[in-house]
Amino acid sequence: MAGMSLDVQRDLIATAHALAEAAREATLLHFRKAGLSADSKEAARFDPVTVADRLAEERMRAILAERRPADGILGEEYGAKAGTTGLTWVLDPIDGTRGYLSGTPTWGVLISVADAGGPIYGLIDQPFIRERFEGGFGTARVVGPSGEFPLACRAARPLAEAILLSTFPEVGTAAEHAAFRRVADSVRLVRYGMDCYGYALLAAGQVDLVIEAGLQAYDVQAPIAVIEAAGGVVTNWQGGPCHQGGQVLAAANAAIHAEALALLNG
Structure with missing residues (x-):
């Protein structure tokens, strides 16, 4: 404000x-x-x-x-x-x-x-x-x-070396899941079930990406504040604001955010 x-x-x-x-x-x-x-x-x-x-x-x-x-x-x-x-x-x-x-x-x-x-x-x-x-x-x-x-998000590295977190293996709708799989199939490691702790690990420099869908405002607003303060990027899957919930792409840096965003959008 x-x-x-x-x-x-x-x-x-x-x-x-x-x-x-x-x-x-x-x-x-x-x-x-x-x-x-x-x-x-x-x-x-x-x-x-x-x-x-x-x-x-x-x-x-x-x-x-x-x-x-x-x-x-x-x-x-x-x-x-x-x-x-x-x-x-x-x-x-x-x-x-x-x-x-x-x-x-x-x-x-x-x-x-x-x-x-x-x-x-x-x-x-x-x-x-x-x-x-x-x-x-x-x-x-x-x-x-x-x-x-x-807190400091991880520096840029290739998507093929990245760690991706998400809470549920079945991310969103069928179309959203297919988009998520394009990113998941391109990274080194995918882990599930972290809930909000995954966003904390992103801010702490432990992982590169968190991708989720179907969220509410109360699920994402605190993580947005913490990750952005740590130097990360948080948007929806189109690159716009996501503080009202829905699709979330949280990334450690702008470079890996751009790579993931391109894959999410085919």
Whole structure:
């Protein structure tokens, strides 16, 4: 947001970290605990939601009601609340609920702040591993058990040497899957199932590409902020903005983004 003061930036950062701490506590109350069950949001396929998803978002919303009551909110579990400041908090209390239910540590909490142009600051937090990836307002870093390190996406290398991540092997529609396979068949290594942690690994310089489809705004806005702060590129499959969700091509640098984009478009 143009003209935002340093005091406002500091308040947004402090608020985001307060949200992440609250969501850590809420999600870890139930993670790997006996008896955890899930409802499905859809009848046709298993789209799980747990008590932990709802509790984490409730606690984050309560903090925002106290600290930033005039801001808007868009959350996965409780929808949208209009604001008057031009800023919207975009919250995914558990990105990767299937992984959460399975006991894997690759789910995460996504928190971002957006203006009319898209996300301007974001956190990808992994409560169990205790890693927090941060990007925006001149910051790109990860803090975790091994210490604090700057985030920097990997330098350009040929697509044939690249590592590609995606959450589901069956990416999108049949046409989208065929486009994805053109890229997947051209890289050195493809891995699946990372959810938001894949985007964190891209920002940390571990992988070259993340390609997905069918996403929502709350799935992608925090990753966009973190990856762009680390020097990466995030667009839709046509090279345009993707902060409202849909198709996402996240790349470590402009060169490999261009190679992948060309293959996605045939």
